[in-house]
Amino acid sequence: MLKVITTGKGGVGKTTTISTLATMMAREGKRVIVLDTDPSMNLAMTLGLPYLDVPTITENKHEISEELDEMDEDPAMIGKRIIDDYSRVNRDGIRVIVMGAIPDEGNGCLCSAISIMKMLLSYVDSDACPDRYDIAFVDSQAGPEILGRGLAKDFDCNLVMTEPTPKSAEVSRQVVALARNLGIDHNILVINKSESEEDARRISSLVGVPDKDSIRVGYDHSVIDADRQNVILLDAFPDCKAVKDIAAVKACLEKWR
Numbered sequence: 143m144l145k146v147i148t149t150g151k152g153g154v155g156k157t158t159t160i161s162t163l164a165t166m167m168a169r170e171g172k173r174v175i176v177l178d179t180d181p182s183m184n185l186a187m188t189l190g191l192p193y194l195d196v197p198t199i200t201e202n203k204h205e206i207s208e209e210l211d212e213m214d215e216d217p218a219m220i221g222k223r224i225i226d227d228y229s230r231v232n233r234d235g236i237r238v239i240v241m242g243a244i245p246d247e248g249n250g251c252l253c254s255a256i257s258i259m260k261m262l263l264s265y266v267d268s269d270a271c272p273d274r275y276d277i278a279f280v281d282s283q284a285g286p287e288i289l290g291r292g293l294a295k296d297f298d299c300n301l302v303m304t305e306p307t308p309k310s311a312e313v314s315r316q317v318v319a320l321a322r323n324l325g326i327d328h329n330i331l332v333i334n335k336s337e338s339e340e341d342a343r344r345i346s347s348l349v350g351v352p353d354k355d356s357i358r359v360g361y362d363h364s365v366i367d368a369d370r371q372n373v374i375l376l377d378a379f380p381d382c383k384a385v386k387d388i389a390a391v392k393a394c395l396e397k398w399r
Contacts (some may be wrong), residue, residue: 143267145296146395147280149321151313154178155334158365158375159303160279161188162388163395165376168234172276175237175266177259179258180283186240189232190374197228198242199258221265222272224258235290237275297321299328299395304349306333306341311348318350331392357394359387 147155160176168174178185182255186196229239241259259280265271280297299323306312318329331351333341336358346356362384368375376385 143275144277144298144395145263145267145280146277146299146301147282147297147326148301148303149314149317150284151305151310154303154310155332155365156281156303157185158369158384159301159332159334159359159388159391161185162279162375162385163392164189164236164277164279165234165374166389166392167277168236169376172370173235173274174238174277174279175275176279176281177239177241177263178279178281179241179256181261185281186230186238187372188369188374189234189236189238191230191232191238196230196238196240200227200242202367220269221262221270225266237273264378269395296383297326299330300326301391301395302329302331302351304331304333304345306336306338306345307376308348311345314349329355330391332359332391333357334359335361337361356394357387357391359384359391 148160150156157180164174164176176185176189187193193236215328223241225237229237231237239259239262241256263278266273266275300317302314302317302321304310314331318331321329329351331346333345333356336342337360339358342356342358343353346353360383362382364379364382365375365384368378369379375382379385
């Protein structure tokens with residue numbers, strides 16, 4: 143199973159990119175699972191799953207903890223139970239697990255929920271999981287912090303999203319450095335909302351990723367239009383520039399399989 147974590151500054155397009163990549167792959171017959179660890183948790187809606195229909199790990203954390211205590215002798219049973227109860231599958235067959243936000247005031251730490259997501263990722267990549275997935279995407283929270291919480295170890299690829307600005311590139315530079323320290327050697331830089339071909343060389347240099355591992359995704363108003371209509375970009379505008387550029391990201395990812 144190819145395991146991909148998507149990182150970067152808030153608002154750079156992680157959710158749109160992951161949802162489009164996952165949908166492309168699922169429609170090619172690949173088995174895809176996505177884990178949304180961003181507290182903003184928009185990925186399920188972007189994949190066509192109604193917000194209220196998707197349970198989250200944080201809102202069910204106490205129940206899950208009790209199940210963990212009851213079944214601590216059987217990790218496979220724990221993983222299967224949590225996935226059965228707390229994930230949903232969209233019409234393209236993509237399984238979605240949502241970590242969720244902090245459920246109430248005074249409870250300011252997501253560490254235990256992240257630990258559960260890490261356990262689930264390990265489970266779906268193990269022989270104990272009856273459903274064999276081809277690829278797992280993790281939509282991380284904004285910034286480099288997720289790389290310091292242990293979830294980002296053992297990934298095959300870090301998909302680093304950035305806008306073509308120095309501020310966004312600086313966050314991506316930190317992310318790439320942390321990923322390399324964790325042993326993630328494959329960092330693909332996606333320069334999103336780009337309006338100039340020169341952005342690729344300039345931003346790649348700022349972030350510290352070779353040009354061959356950098357891909358421009360041009361600014362495309364179709365992304366905004368699809369979001370406004372609450373429809374999947376690939377369905378609304380299958381021939382738009384953003385979709386074609388994201389297909390190049392997909393081709394680059396598949397080299398690591």
